[in-house]
Amino acid sequence: MDLLAQVLVNGMLLGGLYAVMALGLALVWGVLNIVNLAHGAFIMLGGYLSWYLYTYAGIDPFLGLPLTAVVMFAVGYGVQRGLLNLIVRAPMFNTLLVTFGIEVVLTYLAQLAFSADFRTINPSYVGDSIALGTVVLPVSRLLAFGIAILLTVSMWLFLLRTRLGRAIRATAQNLVAARLYGVEPRHLYAMTFGIGIALAGAAGGLYGTVSQINPYIGAALTAKSFAISIIGGLDNPLGVIVGGLFLGILESLTALYIGSTFSDVASFGVLVLVLIVRPTGLLGKAA
Amino acid sequence: MTAMLEISHVTRRFEGLVAVDDVSFMLLRGEILGLIGPNGAGKSTLVSLISGTLAPSSGDILFEGRSIVRLPAYRRARLGIGRTFQIMRPFPGLSVLDNVAVGALFGRGGGQVQMSKAREQARAQLDFVGLAKNIDQRADELGGPGRKRLELAKALAMKPKVLLCDEVMAGLNQVEIEDVIEVIRKVRNEGVSVLVIEHVIKAIRSLSDRLLVLNHGVKIAEGDPGRVLSNQTVVEAYLGKRRA
Amino acid sequence: MLLLAAIAVLAAVPWFGSDVLIQFGINALLLAVLAQGWNVIGGYAGYASFGNSVFYGLGSYGVAIAMAQWQLPFGGGLLFGAALAAVFAVLIGIPVLRLRGHYFAIATLALAQVMAAIVSNVKLAGRNVGLVLPPLNNDPLFYELSLLLLVLATLTVYWLTRSRFGFGLIAIRENEEGAAVMGVNTTLYKTVAFAISGVFSALAGGIHAYWVTFIDPESAFDIGLNVKMIIMAVFGGPGTVFGPVVGALSLSALSELLSSEITSLAGLFFGVVVVVAVVVMPRGLADVLRRFRCMGWRYFAENIRSHQL
Numbered sequence: 001m002d003l004l005a006q007v008l009v010n011g012m013l014l015g016g017l018y019a020v021m022a023l024g025l026a027l028v029w030g031v032l033n034i035v036n037l038a039h040g041a042f043i044m045l046g047g048y049l050s051w052y053l054y055t056y057a058g059i060d061p062f063l064g065l066p067l068t069a070v071v072m073f074a075v076g077y078g079v080q081r082g083l084l085n086l087i088v089r090a091p092m093f094n095t096l097l098v099t100f101g102i103e104v105v106l107t108y109l110a111q112l113a114f115s116a117d118f119r120t121i122n123p124s125y126v127g128d129s130i131a132l133g134t135v136v137l138p139v140s141r142l143l144a145f146g147i148a149i150l151l152t153v154s155m156w157l158f159l160l161r162t163r164l165g166r167a168i169r170a171t172a173q174n175l176v177a178a179r180l181y182g183v184e185p186r187h188l189y190a191m192t193f194g195i196g197i198a199l200a201g202a203a204g205g206l207y208g209t210v211s212q213i214n215p216y217i218g219a220a221l222t223a224k225s226f227a228i229s230i231i232g233g234l235d236n237p238l239g240v241i242v243g244g245l246f247l248g249i250l251e252s253l254t255a256l257y258i259g260s261t262f263s264d265v266a267s268f269g270v271l272v273l274v275l276i277v278r279p280t281g282l283l284g285k286a287a
Numbered sequence: 288m289t290a291m292l293e294i295s296h297v298t299r300r301f302e303g304l305v306a307v308d309d310v311s312f313m314l315l316r317g318e319i320l321g322l323i324g325p326n327g328a329g330k331s332t333l334v335s336l337i338s339g340t341l342a343p344s345s346g347d348i349l350f351e352g353r354s355i356v357r358l359p360a361y362r363r364a365r366l367g368i369g370r371t372f373q374i375m376r377p378f379p380g381l382s383v384l385d386n387v388a389v390g391a392l393f394g395r396g397g398g399q400v401q402m403s404k405a406r407e408q409a410r411a412q413l414d415f416v417g418l419a420k421n422i423d424q425r426a427d428e429l430g431g432p433g434r435k436r437l438e439l440a441k442a443l444a445m446k447p448k449v450l451l452c453d454e455v456m457a458g459l460n461q462v463e464i465e466d467v468i469e470v471i472r473k474v475r476n477e478g479v480s481v482l483v484i485e486h487v488i489k490a491i492r493s494l495s496d497r498l499l500v501l502n503h504g505v506k507i508a509e510g511d512p513g514r515v516l517s518n519q520t521v522v523e524a525y526l527g528k529r530r531a
Numbered sequence: 532m533l534l535l536a537a538i539a540v541l542a543a544v545p546w547f548g549s550d551v552l553i554q555f556g557i558n559a560l561l562l563a564v565l566a567q568g569w570n571v572i573g574g575y576a577g578y579a580s581f582g583n584s585v586f587y588g589l590g591s592y593g594v595a596i597a598m599a600q601w602q603l604p605f606g607g608g609l610l611f612g613a614a615l616a617a618v619f620a621v622l623i624g625i626p627v628l629r630l631r632g633h634y635f636a637i638a639t640l641a642l643a644q645v646m647a648a649i650v651s652n653v654k655l656a657g658r659n660v661g662l663v664l665p666p667l668n669n670d671p672l673f674y675e676l677s678l679l680l681l682v683l684a685t686l687t688v689y690w691l692t693r694s695r696f697g698f699g700l701i702a703i704r705e706n707e708e709g710a711a712v713m714g715v716n717t718t719l720y721k722t723v724a725f726a727i728s729g730v731f732s733a734l735a736g737g738i739h740a741y742w743v744t745f746i747d748p749e750s751a752f753d754i755g756l757n758v759k760m761i762i763m764a765v766f767g768g769p770g771t772v773f774g775p776v777v778g779a780l781s782l783s784a785l786s787e788l789l790s791s792e793i794t795s796l797a798g799l800f801f802g803v804v805v806v807v808a809v810v811v812m813p814r815g816l817a818d819v820l821r822r823f824r825c826m827g828w829r830y831f832a833e834n835i836r837s838h839q840l
Contacts, residue, residue, distance in 0.1 A: 035633045037581075037640070086810050090838035092633050093579050094809050097765060100581070101805030104758055108799040175840075186840050219754060223644045226637045261648055268645040275638055276626045338712045364714035378705035380770075389702045392695050393714030400695055445713060 002134045007252045009135050015241075015248025016145030017206055019152050021221060022228035022240045024199030027155065030234040031172040032192055034084060034095055038103035040221030042197050044110060046072050046204025047213040051119050061121045061209050062143055068205045069198040076197025081190040088189065103218055110215035121208040144206040149241070151202065155195075156237040168192050220264075227271040233281020242282050246270075289316045290352075291449050291480040292337065297346030299332055299504075306332040308504040309346070314449065314480050319471065321495030321512065322484045325524055329504040330484045331373055334451045337482075338370045339363040350449070367395040369447030371438035373454045373484075377426035384409050384422040387440045394445025405444075412440040416470055432463050439470060450474060452483045456490055464490050492516060500524070541678055545671035553670045557742060559783035560677035561735045565760040566767070566775035567684040568731035573761065574769030575691055576724040577704025578628060581757050582639030583732045585646045586616040588752035590733025591740035595662040595751075596655055598741070609737045616733035620726040628721040643757060647748040661747025664740060673742045680738065681776065684731045689772050700724055704770070755798065762805045768817025777816060810835060 025039040049068050053059040059067065079102070087094045128139040159165040171178040171188045178185055207213070207221075224247070232243025250270060251263035258266075274281065292314035299307040307329045314320050322330055335341040337348060339360030348356045355363055369390075378386050387409035392398045399405040413419055416436040421429060429437060435455050442450055452471065456464050468490060475481055485491040491498070491512075498515040500508040502524040508515045515521060545553050565587065573579045593612020597603040603611070627638045651659045691697030699720045702710035711717050740746050759782075767778025782804065786797045811831040812819050822830050 035637070083806070083810070085840040086835050087813075087838050088840040090813060093636075094813050094838070096579065096581070096633060096636050097761065097809045098806050100758060100761070101802045101809065104755075104798060104802030105806065106802075108796075108802060112799075189840060220644055223637075223641045227641065230634075230637070259652075261652055264645050264648050268641045271641050272626065272638055275630055275634055279630070279634065340708055340712060360708075360711040361714050361716045364712055370712055372709065376706050376709055378702055378709065380705055381701065385698070389698060389710070389715075390713050392698055393702075393710075395714075398695075398714060402693060402695065402698070405695075441713065 003256070005133075006135050007256045008249060009132075009137065010141075011249030011252030012245060013137070013141040013145045013248070014252060015245035016148035017141075017203070017210065017244070018224065018228050018248050019240045019244030020148035020199065020206065021203040022225040022232070022244060023152055023155055024196035024203070025222075025225040026229040026232070026234055026237070026240050027159075027199065028193055028196035029229065030237075031159075031168055032088075032189060033092075033172070034088075034193070035092065035099065036196070037096055037099040037222055038106060038218070039099075039196075039200055039225050040223070041103045041106035041110075041218035042072065042076070042200040043204040043207060043221050043225075044213060044215065044218045045075070045106065046201025047121075047208040047217075048110065048114055048119070048204070049201065050205035050208050051121050051213060054121050054123065060123055061205050062123075062147065065147065065202050065205050069202045072201025073194040073198035075194075075201075077190045077194035079197070080193035081186065084193065085186050085189060103222065107215050107218050114215060116214055116216075118212040118214050119208070120212050121205075123209070138210075140209045144210055147202075147206060148244075151199065152238070152241050155199070159237055164191075224267065227267050230271060230279070230281055231274050233283040235280060236283040239281055239283040246282070290314065291316050291350065292482070293347075293349040293352075294333070294337070295347040295349065297333075297336060297343045297348060299329075299336055299341060300344045305504050307336065307343070310501070310504070310506050312499055312506065312509060314482050316480055317475065317478065318496045319475050319481045319483060319494055321491040321498045322482060322501065323486070323488065323491060323498065324501035327503075328501040330501055331453055332504075333501070334370055334453050334482075334484065337363075337451060338368055361393075364393065364445060365395060365397055367446070367448035368451070369394070369442035369445045369449070370451035371435075371442050371453050371455055373457070375434040375438050377429075377434060377437055377441075379425070379427040381426055382422065383413065383418060383424050383426055383429065383437060386426045386437060387412050387444045390441040390444030395447060398445070409440070409444055412444045415443065415473070416440045417466065431458055435459065435467070436470075439467075443474065447479060450479050450481045452481060452485075454484055454486065456485055456487045468494050488516070538678075538682065542675065545674050550670065553674050555783070555787055557670065557674050557677050557739075559780055560674070560681050561739055562756075562759055562763060562783055563776050563779035564677070564681050564684050564735040565732055565756060566763040566779045567681070567688055568728040568735070569760045570688055570728075570764045570769060570775045571691065571700075571731075572721075572724045572728040574764055574771070574775070575688075575697060575704060576700040576721055577632075577707075578721060578725070579632070579636050579761070580639045580725070580728070581636045581761070582641075582643035583728060583760060584643050584752055584754055584756040585639075586620065586729035586732035587736035587739075587756055588646055588650070588748075589615045589619060589729075590736030591746045591751040592650065592656050592662075593733065594737035594740045595657075595664055595746050598664050599657075599662045600655060605741055608741070609734060612733045612737040613730045616729040617726045620729035621722055624722045624725040625718070628718070628725060640757075643752065643754055647752040650752065651748040657747070659748065661745060661750075664744050664746075666744050667741065670742075673738060676738055677735075680731070680734055685772060685776060687727065687731075688775075692772060696720065696723070701770075758801055758805065762801055762808065765813075765815055766804065766808050768815030771815070771817045774815050774817045781816075813838070 028034050028036050046068050050061045053064045054061050087098055125139050130137045167183055168188055171183055171185050175185055228240055228243035228247050231246055232239030247267055250266055254263045254266040290313040294312050297307055297310050324330055336343050347354055350366055388405045391405040391408040413422055416439050418436050456467055495512050498512040500521050508518045508521050544556055569583055590612035593615045594608035597608035597611045630638055650656050699715045702715055703717050707717055763778040763782050764775040768774025786800050789796050789800050811834055
């Protein structure tokens with residue numbers, strides 16, 4: 001019973017991280033209708049950036065998140081403004097291909113720049129944990145979870161309550177109207193994508209404290225982010241929390257009861273199931 | 288007079304909006320039945336329900352006496368139900384000829400098996416609707432009126448028994464409308480039963496044998512065109528809306 | 532006639548080519564088969580699968596299991612692999628092909644990610660360690676087999692363009708709802724197209740497995756194949772008969788020339804080609820050749836202008 005409780009807690013903490021991982025993807029997808037197959041690669045980049053900041057500048061990965069996020073925002077803005085804006089009105093398949101290509105380019109550039117070694121970000125407190133009854137909560141995972149929830153809720157509030165958030169959503173709905181309001185769509189699209197990539201970068205920084213980074217984690221993280229977004233549903237920005245928690249707990253339980261190699265299989269299985277049965281996701285409106 | 292199509296207490300809901308509300312009527316063999324109503328009345332939804340793109344929330348649809356409500360769209364096409372689309376979406380990458388050939392390849396009874404026969408039939412249909420000169424153009428290069436005719440030709444190539452025309456006259460000028468009326472009459476003379484949805488009241492008045500009026504998803508009148516159009520409820524439904 | 536000459540030249544390579552050239556040829560030809568296979572489901576039916584590597588892996592394992600575990604001949608192995616792929620295509624296809632464009636892409640992508648993990652748990656497949664096949668040191672034979680497979684695949688695609696089935700696929704691609712109301716059994720057609728593409732991918736995998744004599748989950752279900760086959764088909768011209776072949780052979784050759792310098796450059800090369808090609812020539816080389824004559828360099832600018840924000 002204790003083991004189950006621990007596994008559930010692990011799953012929950014993992015779920016928080018998963019939520020922030022998927023947040024950027026869901027934002028860009030739900031708002032701009034851009035399906036970013038390179039999302040995981042940007043997470044990977046954020047992770048490396050955090051690692052370098054920590055290793056060479058001594059910046060704590062959690063405190064340094066804003067810096068990572070800002071840099072990644074600039075990257076994302078540039079990618080959208082310089083590249084993706086060129087194909088926004090093309091069939092969706094073109095977006096899939098271009099982002100697919102970006103994923104490949106980023107992966108191989110990372111391999112060239114950082115070598116294929118595994119890296120982790122290990123601040124001194126990473127081994128510490130807090131005990132809650134019989135359940136152990138590793139400090140780094142707890143922090144990651146907390147920041148993840150904070151970011152997700154902030155993003156939700158941002159989109160729903162602030163002027164810029166509303167402008168972003170309006171532009172996504174109706175390009176013509178946005179222009180009439182004096183909104184520059186190219187800039188707004190780039191801003192939105194920039195925010196999405198900033199979130200991915202932040203997720204990468206968090207990911208680096210709980211797991212290993214290498215140039216190849218991009219594809220798997222993209223697939224996982226998709227699963228989370230779809231399971232949670234794209235209609236509601238809080239969907240990623242639901243999706244993340246669901247997947248985190250599912251994977252932990254699967255690892256415990258069936259075997260760790262099967263956790264990916266379980267995630268995929270659920271993804272396909274959700275796509276078939278309820279494509280709008282757990283929080284989405286019924287189709 | 289046998290009923291080709293029978294719509295029996297069909298309702299279709301969309302998340303709280305009732306697009307079609309307990310509608311019942313029949314399309315008789317060899318007749319041209321007009322369907323009119325203000326925007327948003329549920330006309331196109333009804334066509335999608337009949338052709339099989341949408342399923343009703345409740346009610347039954349019968350074709351030649353047999354219920355087809357559980358059949359997927361392609362099976363209904365093979366039984367002989369053809370339709371045109373209000374928002375025309377041809378197969379853009381294909382030529383005009385090949386667009387229509389698809390209809391000939393897959394229409395009633397499963398259509399043709401040989402490409403050459405299908406193209407022959409397609410040529411005939413394009414001739415019938417007056418597009419013979421355009422057969423080699425790409426479908427997306429046709430202008431508005433041309434696309435309307437293409438829609439018709441595609442549906443006709445399926446050799447349907449029932450043809451559902453969804454606003455084939457929208458955006459056409461007087462002469463073009465007369466042409467379309469002629470074509471639909473010819474189609475009926477070949478033995479096809481036609482359900483024509485239109486906004487152009489004058490045209491549909493002269494074309495239809497009977498008229499059906501829908502408003503907010505509800506049938507508000509049915510019968511002889513002259514009587515229906517002078518019906519008080521119908522006039523009120525259209526007050527302030529555009530009339531041709 | 533030109534075509535027969537080209538095939539004859541290609542077939543003659545093992546006689547006058549170097550060993551390296553033959554090996555390059557086998558790889559390039561098999562990639563071309565993959566590209567053609569993708570062309571059926573992605574180019575003609577319009578369902579862009581990002582997971583055909585799954586079928587390639589199934590074919591590899593089919594041959595490996597048949598030969599290493601059951602001592603069957605190569606032909607039997609190929610049949611087994613193809614059957615595995617076809618069955619899998621139908622079982623997975625029926626639910627997954629109901630998904631709209633990008634959802635289908637994501638589902639196939641996720642599937643591709645997971646296959647290696649699944650197979651590494653199967654004892655018959657040698658788990659994580661993999662399987663060793665009986666060796667056959669005859670590169671020219673594998674070359675000719677690969678060429679034959681490519682010819683078959685291309686003939687199949689050619690048949691598509693002239694058949695009722697192929698027309699149905701094109702109709703599905705251009706307007707699926709419209710195709711359905713005109714009488715096309717879209718579910719059946721999509722699934723068959725998926726199975727066809729799967730079978731060709733599997734056969735390519737089977738030949739490759741026997742050629743390299745050893746497979747394990749990572750190499751058999753190589754995810755990088757997906758990007759290669761898609762970009763080759765798209766670069767050459769999706770929905771055309773020869774596009775994928777031209778794309779595969781030309782990109783393979785270019786990649787080979789570049790990567791003789793740095794090995795990871797090959798992967799980078801493909802990524803960059805994907806990005807640039809999709810932006811400036813989204814309809815592939817075939818379309819470029821057709822329109823360049825009238826439009827010149829404006830063709831590329833026009834592609835950008837019509838698609839940009």
